[in-house]
Amino acid sequence: MTLRDPMPHDPLSAPERFLRPARIPEGELDSIVAPDTVPAEFHEPLGIEGQAVRRGDRVFAAISKGAGIFILVLTGAIGLFLAWKAIPALQSNSVNFFTTTEWLPDSTPPVFGIAALAFGTVMTSIIAMGLAFPIGTGIALFIAFYSNRRLSSALAFVVDLLAAVPSIIFGLWGLQFLMPRLEGPISWLSHWFGWIPLFSNPQNIYTRSILIAGIVLAIMILPTISAVSREVFLQVPQGHREAALALGATKWEVVRTAVLPFSKPGMISAAMLGLGRALGETIAVALILSAVFEINWNITAPGGNTFAANIALKWNEAGSNGLSALIASGLVLFVITLAVNMVARLIVARRREFSGANS
Amino acid sequence: MTTPVLTTADVSLASELRGRRLPRWAPAAVAAASLAVAGVLLGIGVIDGLVAFAVISALGFALGQSVYSFVVEGRRHAVDRLMTTAIYAAFVFALAPLVAILTTVLVRGLQVVNAEFFGSTMRNVSPIRPGGGIEHALVGTIEQVLAATLIAVPVGVLVAVYLVEYGTGRLSRAVSFFVDVMTGVPSIVAGLFIYTGLVLTFGMQRSGFAASLALLILMLPVVVRTTEEMLKLVPNDLREASYALGIPKWVTILKIVIPTALSGIITGVMLAVARVAGETAPLLLTTFLTQSMNWNLFNGPQASLPTFVWDQISSGTPASVDRAWGGALVLILFVAVLYIAARLLARAYAPKTR
Numbered sequence: 001m002t003l004r005d006p007m008p009h010d011p012l013s014a015p016e017r018f019l020r021p022a023r024i025p026e027g028e029l030d031s032i033v034a035p036d037t038v039p040a041e042f043h044e045p046l047g048i049e050g051q052a053v054r055r056g057d058r059v060f061a062a063i064s065k066g067a068g069i070f071i072l073v074l075t076g077a078i079g080l081f082l083a084w085k086a087i088p089a090l091q092s093n094s095v096n097f098f099t100t101t102e103w104l105p106d107s108t109p110p111v112f113g114i115a116a117l118a119f120g121t122v123m124t125s126i127i128a129m130g131l132a133f134p135i136g137t138g139i140a141l142f143i144a145f146y147s148n149r150r151l152s153s154a155l156a157f158v159v160d161l162l163a164a165v166p167s168i169i170f171g172l173w174g175l176q177f178l179m180p181r182l183e184g185p186i187s188w189l190s191h192w193f194g195w196i197p198l199f200s201n202p203q204n205i206y207t208r209s210i211l212i213a214g215i216v217l218a219i220m221i222l223p224t225i226s227a228v229s230r231e232v233f234l235q236v237p238q239g240h241r242e243a244a245l246a247l248g249a250t251k252w253e254v255v256r257t258a259v260l261p262f263s264k265p266g267m268i269s270a271a272m273l274g275l276g277r278a279l280g281e282t283i284a285v286a287l288i289l290s291a292v293f294e295i296n297w298n299i300t301a302p303g304g305n306t307f308a309a310n311i312a313l314k315w316n317e318a319g320s321n322g323l324s325a326l327i328a329s330g331l332v333l334f335v336i337t338l339a340v341n342m343v344a345r346l347i348v349a350r351r352r353e354f355s356g357a358n359s
Numbered sequence: 360m361t362t363p364v365l366t367t368a369d370v371s372l373a374s375e376l377r378g379r380r381l382p383r384w385a386p387a388a389v390a391a392a393s394l395a396v397a398g399v400l401l402g403i404g405v406i407d408g409l410v411a412f413a414v415i416s417a418l419g420f421a422l423g424q425s426v427y428s429f430v431v432e433g434r435r436h437a438v439d440r441l442m443t444t445a446i447y448a449a450f451v452f453a454l455a456p457l458v459a460i461l462t463t464v465l466v467r468g469l470q471v472v473n474a475e476f477f478g479s480t481m482r483n484v485s486p487i488r489p490g491g492g493i494e495h496a497l498v499g500t501i502e503q504v505l506a507a508t509l510i511a512v513p514v515g516v517l518v519a520v521y522l523v524e525y526g527t528g529r530l531s532r533a534v535s536f537f538v539d540v541m542t543g544v545p546s547i548v549a550g551l552f553i554y555t556g557l558v559l560t561f562g563m564q565r566s567g568f569a570a571s572l573a574l575l576i577l578m579l580p581v582v583v584r585t586t587e588e589m590l591k592l593v594p595n596d597l598r599e600a601s602y603a604l605g606i607p608k609w610v611t612i613l614k615i616v617i618p619t620a621l622s623g624i625i626t627g628v629m630l631a632v633a634r635v636a637g638e639t640a641p642l643l644l645t646t647f648l649t650q651s652m653n654w655n656l657f658n659g660p661q662a663s664l665p666t667f668v669w670d671q672i673s674s675g676t677p678a679s680v681d682r683a684w685g686g687a688l689v690l691i692l693f694v695a696v697l698y699i700a701a702r703l704l705a706r707a708y709a710p711k712t713r
Contacts, residue, residue: 060609061525067517068526068534071583074576075537078544078552085555138449146446155450157702162457164698166637168665169464169687172672176680177463184408219456226453250439273543280545282640283665287672308547312640323559330551334544341543345536 079338082331089324097328103293103310105325106318112325114332116293120210120304121333124285125278127214127299128221132278133271135218136225141255143226144233156230163223171287174216179207179288186211190300201300208290210304216284221274228273232266233259265347272344276337282308307333381431386424393419417448461691468688471681477689481650481667486674493686495652496667499567500693502656503663504636506571507578512628515582516617522583523590524612535587541580549576550641558645565647567661573641578631585627589620622708629701633694639665664690 090097092110100113139159143152183206190201240258249257260267286309296303311326318326397415400406406415421444429437476492484491522535553573557563593616601611617624647660648670655661662670664686671683 054607064517064521068521081555135449138446142450168639252439252442276543282547334548345539
């Protein structure tokens with residue numbers, strides 16, 4: 001595809017090349033002059049001078065290579081700076097950073113831990129994934145195989161437009177529009193399925209819950225999942241699908257037997273890219289959840305908090321140790337999302353064509 | 360009268376090969392029936408609300424059609440019809456929030472957006488009173504995003520040039536991989552990094568420019584990736600023709616390759632701008648909020664559209680929530696115009712690969 005090795009800029013070799021006839025008629029092979037019989041003066045540079053690689057080329061190559069290395073340095077620097085600035089708080093912490101649910105880093109002695117944050121982050125992301133993965137896959141299937149061809153590019157555009165809506169608007173909409181409208185359905189859920197501990201709601205308050213945050217997150221990551229899955233589905237060789245059709249498969253059987261197995265790795269990484277986005281989403285979650293530092297399994301009740309939301313909410317009221325503690329929690333978030341994204345990318349890397357960065 | 364006439368035997372053979380299918384009117388009939396059932400339930404008060412009505416109708420349709428199909432056509436076709444319904448439903452699920460968001464923002468936003476809203480700041484405007492505007496936030500957002508773009512474009516294009524034109528071996532693969540990984544860095548982490556790296560370490564003040572740098576980190580991978588895709592589309596013939604004329608490689612890249620891919624690169628940049636213009640979290644960490652105009656990107660607190668919306672929501676009074684919707688409308692228009700323009704540009708000037 002790409003031009004890795006262009007024509008060598010080697011003027012010294014050019015005259016030699018000109019000596020060889022371009023095309024040799026069959027019978028004349030014997031009469032070709034062997035290289036060592038070429039008169040010596042033809043080996044001279046023939047007045048063409050200059051260096052093999054020009055200075056401008058060297059400089060430009062070095063600059064662009066430097067820009068590439070800058071990306072690597074940047075990624076490394078993010079981790080290093082966060083770790084460096086997290087150390088003071090972690091050293092001052094009087095309790096276990098990973099198992100404590102409280103967050104009082106500016107008290108003496110400092111008491112803070114990420115257990116509640118980790119729980120909220122994972123729980124909202126699981127709910128978001130549980131909703132968005134099947135729906136996002138469905139959208140991708142619809143656009144790739146079910147809608148007609150002219151409609152599908154317009155539909156893809158509309159779904160991508162959802163990705164362009166800023167998260168603050170999702171937050172505002174979730175808070176002002178969706179939350180009042182979800183109170184009814186969620187109280188219904190809690191009323192009929194309250195015997196499942198997850199859905200029980202002793203206080204009968206159905207706002208600002210992990211479930212609502214998860215639903216808003218699901219809407220936010222839908223475009224990511226559907227865009228990547230769609231590109232994966234379009235890679236399925238037409239022959240596979242036609243073979244299935246020729247065997248009398250229904251449309252769904254074509255999808256199940258030909259499309260899904262082929263696309264499995266791509267779908268997994270689509271899910272993980274969506275997961276990465278859900279884990280790190282800040283503002284929408286910060287607006288919807290009522291920040292509470294406890295592990296509350298009743299996902300329909302108010303409560304919960306996430307790494308990112310906690311940083312945004314506590315930032316301006318934190319003292320120096322508080323900032324350091326927030327940076328420590330940010331480091332944990334960075335490491336988690338980095339790991340999720342790297343795994344997703346390693347799976348995708350086997351087929352370079354779909355990167356998801358264009359979604 | 361030599362027209363071949365189908366005998367009874369042919370017809371039965373054909374139908375045997377095709378299997379029994381539902382009549383063409385069956386889906387419409389099932390849909391009508393399920394609507395009717397849901398309507399009756401709505402009428403006698405078992406369910407209430409339009410959403411519940413739609414959900415019950417859809418479930419009734421899926422269930423009714425599957426059972427009907429199972430009886431007539433057999434299991435495989437029943438599953439096929441059920442999944443087709445589910446896939447269409449998934450699509451409606453995705454459209455519903457988009458439509459709801461756009462209409463809500465439009466309806467609520469238009470109540471406050473007027474000339475005064477664009478032309479005044481929040482200085483001396485009490486949170487509980489209506490009035491005030493977004494002039495200071497608009498200026499802040501434009502300055503911050505412009506500064507981020509001015510840095511992100513040259514760096515991003517250079518990285519893409521490296522990946523496409525020079526990169527070979529492990530370094531190039533590593534760069535490409537980490538560009539992809541960086542697209543997944545949460546925006547708040549970008550803000551944290553700028554804060555720790557520049558404010559805590561080098562004593563730089565929180566300012567609009569610090570916010571620009573945080574946005575830069577979010578823009579960079581998007582610019583690199585889209586530019587890379589575009590450079591790959593430039594035909595090799597063009598490069599080789601240029602080399603054949605003795606043009607150095609770097610001049611070829613600057614004068615032939617990049618201009619050929621320019622419209623695609625501009626599209627990518629606009630998409631990247633649209634993506635970061637609405638980012639709130641990194642701005643909360645790297646700037647201080649203000650209600651007044653600040654033209655200076657490098658000094659003092661500076662407002663921006665997303666943080667304006669955040670601030671107004673946080674105030675929580677009816678007047679300030681109205682202003683938040685107004686800010687949201689301007690923000691979404693800002694992003695949507697960029698986004699749609701980028702897509703139209705991409706379509707109009709798609710590189711001619713052959």
